[in-house]
Amino acid sequence: MAGLAKARPAGGVAPERPPTARQLFGALPRRRPSGPPGTLLALRTPLPGRIRTLLVLASVAVPLLVWLVLGASGAVEPRFLPAPGAVWTAGVEMARSGELVTDAWATVRRILYGYGLGVAVAVPLGVAMGSFTAARSALEPVSGLLRYLPAAAFTPLLLIWLGIGESPKIALIFIGTVFFNMLMVADAVRQVPLELVNVSYTLGARRGEVLGKVILPYALPGIVDAVRVNFAAAWGLVVVAELVNSQEGLGKRILLAQRFTQTDKIFAILVVIGLIGVTADVALRITRDRIGRWVP
Amino acid sequence: MTGLLELVGVGREFPRRGRAVPALTDIDLRIARTSFVCVVGASGSGKSTLLSLVAGLDRPSSGEILLDGNPVLGPGPDRGLVLQSGAVYPWRTVERNVAFGLELLRIDRAERARRVAWYLEETGLTALRSALPKQLSGGQRQRVAIARALACEPDVLLLDEPFGALDVQTKEDMQLFIRRVWRDTGTTVLMVTHDVEEAVFLGQRVVVLASDPGRIAADITLELPEERELAIKRTPEFLELRARVEDLVRTFHQHAG
Numbered sequence: 001m002a003g004l005a006k007a008r009p010a011g012g013v014a015p016e017r018p019p020t021a022r023q024l025f026g027a028l029p030r031r032r033p034s035g036p037p038g039t040l041l042a043l044r045t046p047l048p049g050r051i052r053t054l055l056v057l058a059s060v061a062v063p064l065l066v067w068l069v070l071g072a073s074g075a076v077e078p079r080f081l082p083a084p085g086a087v088w089t090a091g092v093e094m095a096r097s098g099e100l101v102t103d104a105w106a107t108v109r110r111i112l113y114g115y116g117l118g119v120a121v122a123v124p125l126g127v128a129m130g131s132f133t134a135a136r137s138a139l140e141p142v143s144g145l146l147r148y149l150p151a152a153a154f155t156p157l158l159l160i161w162l163g164i165g166e167s168p169k170i171a172l173i174f175i176g177t178v179f180f181n182m183l184m185v186a187d188a189v190r191q192v193p194l195e196l197v198n199v200s201y202t203l204g205a206r207r208g209e210v211l212g213k214v215i216l217p218y219a220l221p222g223i224v225d226a227v228r229v230n231f232a233a234a235w236g237l238v239v240v241a242e243l244v245n246s247q248e249g250l251g252k253r254i255l256l257a258q259r260f261t262q263t264d265k266i267f268a269i270l271v272v273i274g275l276i277g278v279t280a281d282v283a284l285r286i287t288r289d290r291i292g293r294w295v296p
Numbered sequence: 297m298t299g300l301l302e303l304v305g306v307g308r309e310f311p312r313r314g315r316a317v318p319a320l321t322d323i324d325l326r327i328a329r330t331s332f333v334c335v336v337g338a339s340g341s342g343k344s345t346l347l348s349l350v351a352g353l354d355r356p357s358s359g360e361i362l363l364d365g366n367p368v369l370g371p372g373p374d375r376g377l378v379l380q381s382g383a384v385y386p387w388r389t390v391e392r393n394v395a396f397g398l399e400l401l402r403i404d405r406a407e408r409a410r411r412v413a414w415y416l417e418e419t420g421l422t423a424l425r426s427a428l429p430k431q432l433s434g435g436q437r438q439r440v441a442i443a444r445a446l447a448c449e450p451d452v453l454l455l456d457e458p459f460g461a462l463d464v465q466t467k468e469d470m471q472l473f474i475r476r477v478w479r480d481t482g483t484t485v486l487m488v489t490h491d492v493e494e495a496v497f498l499g500q501r502v503v504v505l506a507s508d509p510g511r512i513a514a515d516i517t518l519e520l521p522e523e524r525e526l527a528i529k530r531t532p533e534f535l536e537l538r539a540r541v542e543d544l545v546r547t548f549h550q551h552a553g
């Protein structure tokens with residue numbers, strides 16, 4: 001109240017005012033405005049559909065074209081870089097003999113076991129870590145540390161522990177992904193706003209009901225996303241696992257092809273590995289988008 | 297009228313840098329059944345702390361809180377809570393948000409549907425029953441939160457700055473809305489707000505909290521007609537009450553800034 005009275009003097013005499021900020025400081029230099037950017041360079045602006053399609057096509061077509069030209073010109077020896085045509089032929093040949101399907105299935109099966117087991121362990125533990133401070137204190141330091149041990153370095157140990165069958169390969173995928181999944185699932189669970197949990201209690205929910213009817217549904221899209229991202233790591237590990245000791249599998253096939261310098265075969269297998277990986281990624285992405293339709 | 301909710305010598309301290317700093321001290325408050333009480337105070341006066349104590353989400357350091365004579369020991373559907381953010385379930389449709397509390401009870405489907413339909417109609421959400429929260433405006437989302445709390449038949453509806461994030465026009469719509477819902481449902485409302493005009497327009501009683509530590513500075517029963525239109529805000533009686541409460545809030549807000 002006193003402050004207000006001082007600002008409005010009653011008499012006619014204007015009091016000595018202190019200088020304004022403008023009078024106190026010199027004028028700031030003004031920068032030339034940056035001007036409107038072109039569509040391609042505008043930050044985070046949607047592009048017209050046609051330009052987008054063009055860019056997507058180019059990202060596939062240009063490397064392919066370079067490859068074609070390099071192969072056709074003979075600038076690089078085919079022993080190092082086989083022509084696309086040769087790769088295609090090698091791929092078709094492997095598919096026809098049936099070894100491609102056998103190898104691909106052997107690899108995919110290892111992923112299903114190893115990664116599936118990893119997810120089955122990581123999701124409950126991650127949810128516990130994200131929900132209970134006790135679980136977080138107990139598990140986070142360990143998993144945070146183990147995550148940084150390179151899984152591939154475990155291969156010799158696993159061979160000693162588990163022999164040379166399928167188990168060391170499955171175990172490698174498990175070890176290489178389970179800690180990442182745990183931490184990422186826990187993060188997704190921690191995104192659940194505390195207000196939502198508290199309000200649920202005032203609506204009569206008990207602890208278990210809050211977990212099952214509030215925390216899990218809220219975190220589910222994030223959990224599926226974590227599983228999708230780490231799937232890429234599992235896919236990388238399975239090939240490493242097969243390089244060491246196995247009878248079949250895409251990684252094993254690459255190793256065999258290398259022994260006979262069949263680069264065309266190696267390329268064909270790499271293409272198959274890429275295609276299977278992308279397909280799985282797209283499938284998980286679609287799943288996530290369906291589950292997370294409500295996400296704003 | 298009988299006292300429904302009673303706070304007896306309630307205090308709450310929070311530890312800060314090794315010391316216990318009081319957020320609320322000596323709160324004595326008695327709220328009658330079916331009344332509408334507003335709590336105003338500057339930020340830092342412990343308004344929200346008061347509400348979470350009544351909700352049972354927090355425990356008082358001293359004193360006790362009684363609902364119908366029974367001590368409040370934890371959160372429950374007898375004290376519905378609506379927050380400024382609404383905190384609706386984003387994956388549930390409007391209808392299933394309202395049904396949440398009822399789904400936890402053992403009542404049959406038809407009964408649940410009947411109740412949900414009534415509250416949807418009462419809150420003007422029937423047409424939006426299948427919409428997801430992301431498709432709603434801020435005001436509509438608050439209606440969902442209010443309907444969801446009311447569907448559990450709370451003895452007291454606790455409102456924590458429920459219209460604080462809304463634009464002025466929507467806010468006034470919501471003020472008329474909550475007055476109507478209060479009368480139609482026959483519930484008791486305890487609302488916290490920093491908006492004095494809102495408190496005077498809505499409440500039968502306004503409790504002013506002083507800051508640092510939060511304590512009751514004044515408890516004013518408003519002599520305004522029960523039927524209130526927005527136009528009442530321009531009448532001299534209203535303006536005078538509002539000025540009186542505003543002066544109180546300002547006087548007891550020493551630690552400005």
